[in-house]
Amino acid sequence: MTAETRAVVIGGGLAGMLASAVLARHVDRVTVVERDVYPDGPQLRKGVPQARHAHLLWSGGARAIESLLPGTLTALADAGAHRLHLPRDIVWYTPYGWQTRFPGSQFMITASRALLDWVVREKALANPKVEVLQQTDATGLTGSAERVTGVRVRDKDGQESELTADFVVETGGRPSQTPKWLAALGLPEVEEDVVDTGIAYATRIYAAPAGTPATFPMVNVAADPATGRPGQNGALVPIEDGRWLVTLAGTRGGEPPTDDDSFIDFARGLRHPVIADLLERAEPLGPVQGSRSTVNRRRYYERLETWPAGLLVMGDALAGFNPVYGHGMSGAALGARALDTELTRNGLADGTADAARRAVAEAIDGPWLLATTQDICYPGTRNHAKDPRIAPREQDAQAFADLLGTAALYDPVVSAAAMQVTALAAPLSSLESPHLVAALRKAGQHTELDGPPFTEAERAVLEGDSAPALTGA
Numbered sequence: 001m002t003a004e005t006r007a008v009v010i011g012g013g014l015a016g017m018l019a020s021a022v023l024a025r026h027v028d029r030v031t032v033v034e035r036d037v038y039p040d041g042p043q044l045r046k047g048v049p050q051a052r053h054a055h056l057l058w059s060g061g062a063r064a065i066e067s068l069l070p071g072t073l074t075a076l077a078d079a080g081a082h083r084l085h086l087p088r089d090i091v092w093y094t095p096y097g098w099q100t101r102f103p104g105s106q107f108m109i110t111a112s113r114a115l116l117d118w119v120v121r122e123k124a125l126a127n128p129k130v131e132v133l134q135q136t137d138a139t140g141l142t143g144s145a146e147r148v149t150g151v152r153v154r155d156k157d158g159q160e161s162e163l164t165a166d167f168v169v170e171t172g173g174r175p176s177q178t179p180k181w182l183a184a185l186g187l188p189e190v191e192e193d194v195v196d197t198g199i200a201y202a203t204r205i206y207a208a209p210a211g212t213p214a215t216f217p218m219v220n221v222a223a224d225p226a227t228g229r230p231g232q233n234g235a236l237v238p239i240e241d242g243r244w245l246v247t248l249a250g251t252r253g254g255e256p257p258t259d260d261d262s263f264i265d266f267a268r269g270l271r272h273p274v275i276a277d278l279l280e281r282a283e284p285l286g287p288v289q290g291s292r293s294t295v296n297r298r299r300y301y302e303r304l305e306t307w308p309a310g311l312l313v314m315g316d317a318l319a320g321f322n323p324v325y326g327h328g329m330s331g332a333a334l335g336a337r338a339l340d341t342e343l344t345r346n347g348l349a350d351g352t353a354d355a356a357r358r359a360v361a362e363a364i365d366g367p368w369l370l371a372t373t374q375d376i377c378y379p380g381t382r383n384h385a386k387d388p389r390i391a392p393r394e395q396d397a398q399a400f401a402d403l404l405g406t407a408a409l410y411d412p413v414v415s416a417a418a419m420q421v422t423a424l425a426a427p428l429s430s431l432e433s434p435h436l437v438a439a440l441r442k443a444g445q446h447t448e449l450d451g452p453p454f455t456e457a458e459r460a461v462l463e464g465d466s467a468p469a470l471t472g473a
């Protein structure tokens with residue numbers, strides 16, 4: 001008889017649930033260590049305070065989650081999540097102008113973060129191989145610099161114990177303690193890059209006006225990094241139960257207020273007032289909530305010369321991005337899929353953790369670059385990164401980005417190419433494809449849209465004369 005194999009996951013957030021789903025395919029038993037008590041339904045909890053704010057799940061991440069936990073997207077739809085086709089279902093004021101609403105092949109899931117987490121958690125924990133120790137804190141790693149053999153934990157009564165494991169995945173999010181825990185095992189300091197725009201978030205949930213069509217689009221007014229002013233943006237996101245979740249954000253020097261009275265004023269001061277106009281017709285369902293947990297921080301575990309067998313770090317614990325790009329959850333999902341590939345290739349062999357740390361780092365490199373290379377354009381950004389790629393664009397590269405951004409507004413081929421990168425469904429390098437270059441050459445004259453491209457029924461919501469509908473938003 002062979003001995004039972006066991007994996008331990010530190011932190012049962014979204015990345016932890018996806019890691020558990022992967023590990024359950026390759027070991028006999030998975031134990032998740034989670035500090036919080038899980039709510040019974042789609043509710044907020046202490047360990048994920050950012051859940052109050054807009055959480056967009058791009059198709060690159062959504063497809064990865066579906067491949068690891070089949071049926072998740074249907075379960076989300078059944079629970080009221082919206083599936084927005086991109087760019088058809090978004091009224092989007094990009095830095096270059098209004099985006100034409102082409103059908104497109106990418107999509108985005110919009111729902112409250114609490115609902116997203118709940119559906120994924122229900123799916124992951126339905127696997128009988130996965131157990132959770134709630135109200136339990138991971139306090140360190142056991143083993144040596146050559147091999148991690150388990151996790152030290154403390155339960156709610158303060159009792160300390162050790163969980164032995166063949167494989168440990170740390171997904172404790174931004175407060176990750178792994179650099180400290182590795183130092184205790186005798187490993188050197190982990191290199192880290194930080195790019196901090198100082199961006200602050202303010203979010204308020206509204207009831208959509210009566211009669212709003214169920215297909216009402218997301219509305220997004222993006223910041224324009226070329227203005228030299230702090231980046232201010234807003235997103236009105238349709239979520240379950242006929243609600244609009246509205247997140248406003250501003251980089252250092254342009255932060256949104258967090259008092260209820262000034263919320264709409266800030267929205268009116270964006271590059272276009274459309275979100276403010278819509279909010280005048282909607283009913284707030286609670287107070288404004290703020291967040292400043294937004295810094296781009298990447299830890300380069302893949303650069304350590306030696307790496308203990310049996311350990312991997314994933315999700316925000318590995319790399320947290322400025323949330324304005326909406327890539328955190330998708331990055332975690334792509335990382336989980338990379339782990340699955342490595343475990344499928346080599347099982348629990350000694351080299352798997354080493355290969356997985358490199359594969360996971362590669363999976364998050366795209367979103368890391370998308371966020372940081374854009375963020376350094378805003379005044380007041382503190383760039384503490386040593387990554388030489390995080391530098392102002394050369395003139396040619398900027399000219400290409402401007403051409404791409406402008407042509408994507410009115411050319412469906414260019415739009416699809418740009419959208420698949422934004423949705424993390426294709427790598428940044430796909431923008432070099434001959435297919436796209438040819439489309440860019442052809443993209444010549446165009447007529448700019450002179451205002452938000454709403455349909456007649458959507459415009460009726462804006463103008464306050466929408467007919468009562470049978471279904472809510």
Ligand SMILES: Cc1cc2nc3c(=O)[nH]c(=O)nc-3n(C[C@H](O)[C@H](O)[C@H](O)COP(=O)(O)OP(=O)(O)OC[C@H]3O[C@@H](n4cnc5c(N)ncnc54)[C@H](O)[C@@H]3O)c2cc1C
Binds near residue numbers: 016047048054
């Ligand atoms: C304001 C804001 C808006 C965002 N918007 C988006 C968006 O639109 N789209 C998107 O994709 N991403 C977005 N993100 C990013 C997203 O929230 C994160 O990428 C995602 O939550 C990462 O998941 P995670 O599981 O790695 O970490 P978390 O969700 O932070 O979960 C960590 C878990 O570990 C537990 N834990 C931590 N330490 C321990 C320990 N020592 N012992 C036991 N348990 C522990 C915590 O209780 C928690 O359950 C946003 C982030 C912020 C701040």
